[in-house]
Amino acid sequence: MSAEVVSPRTGSAIALVRASHAGPTVAVTVLAAALAVAGGLGPGRVVLVTAAVLTGQLSIGWCNDLVDHERDRQVRRSDKPLATGELPLRTVQVACGVAVVLTVVLSLACGPGVGLVQLLTVAAGWAYNLGLKSTAFSWAPYAVAFGALPVFVTLAEPGAGPPAAWVPLAGAMLGVGAHLVNALPDLADDEATGVRGLPHRLGPRWSPRVAVAVLVAASVLIAVGAGSGVSAGSVVALALVAALAVAALAGSGRTPFRAAVGIALVDVVLLVALR
Numbered sequence: 364m365s366a367e368v369v370s371p372r373t374g375s376a377i378a379l380v381r382a383s384h385a386g387p388t389v390a391v392t393v394l395a396a397a398l399a400v401a402g403g404l405g406p407g408r409v410v411l412v413t414a415a416v417l418t419g420q421l422s423i424g425w426c427n428d429l430v431d432h433e434r435d436r437q438v439r440r441s442d443k444p445l446a447t448g449e450l451p452l453r454t455v456q457v458a459c460g461v462a463v464v465l466t467v468v469l470s471l472a473c474g475p476g477v478g479l480v481q482l483l484t485v486a487a488g489w490a491y492n493l494g495l496k497s498t499a500f501s502w503a504p505y506a507v508a509f510g511a512l513p514v515f516v517t518l519a520e521p522g523a524g525p526p527a528a529w530v531p532l533a534g535a536m537l538g539v540g541a542h543l544v545n546a547l548p549d550l551a552d553d554e555a556t557g558v559r560g561l562p563h564r565l566g567p568r569w570s571p572r573v574a575v576a577v578l579v580a581a582s583v584l585i586a587v588g589a590g591s592g593v594s595a596g597s598v599v600a601l602a603l604v605a606a607l608a609v610a611a612l613a614g615s616g617r618t619p620f621r622a623a624v625g626i627a628l629v630d631v632v633l634l635v636a637l638r
Contacts, residue, residue: 509538
């Protein structure tokens with residue numbers, strides 16, 4: 364039986380996807396699509412919003428790996444195609460440039476003012492990559508980006524007004540929690556290369572606890588802000604959040620991290636279901 368052969372072109376495409384931070388890129392894009400569908404946008408607008416968010420997230424992911432490729436090489440990150448030499452620098456530069464152009468075009472196609480809101484979320488991601496990640500304000504780009512995302516999705520429907528104030532606030536809190544959780548696996552490598560954002564200053568003990576506190580507060584804000592009364596679904600969701608919070612605070616090892624991720628997922632579901 365012959366072994367399956369992956370062509371160089373296919374291998375490069377897979378490496379390019381990996382360099383885009385595929386997990387967070389897909390997660391944010393799916394969140395935007397879900398918000399668009401839940402908000403009653405027409406099929407064409409759902410596709411346009413999703414494409415604008417996807418290209419923006421791709422540009423942020425590729426920018427991140429371009430900026431960090433030397434640091435990733437120093438700590439021998441085997442999961443980073445640029446650091447291992449699996450992917451040429453020029454390929455990622457071109458892909459990132461194309462993604463930026465597409466993001467601008469697709470975002471502005473939603474409307475000039477609305478498009479600027481989407482471009483704000485992309486600019487926040489780039490600001491994080493280009494320097495804010497190493498400061499005590501590393502949380503700010505996440506707060507801006509996640510807070511602006513539901514505003515962009517809501518306003519993408521022609522004639523729609525802005526969402527209630529609790530929606531972007533909950534999104535911002537979700538972003539801060541996501542930042543703290545996302546940084547946890549890389550704290551040691553980041554420290555070794557001089558990156559000292561808020562999670563690094565809090566340390567591996569306090570980062571997950573602060574993340575849990577912020578995400579629990581977001582859960583309560585979403586449930587209360589929606590103003591739809593007490594439903595069985597919201598009660599179950601908040602009970603699950605409470606259980607995960609207890610697990611995070613009482614657990615050790617990877618338990619706080621996993622519990623915080625669980626709370627973030629529940630928050631996303633609540634935000635989509637109750638907005």
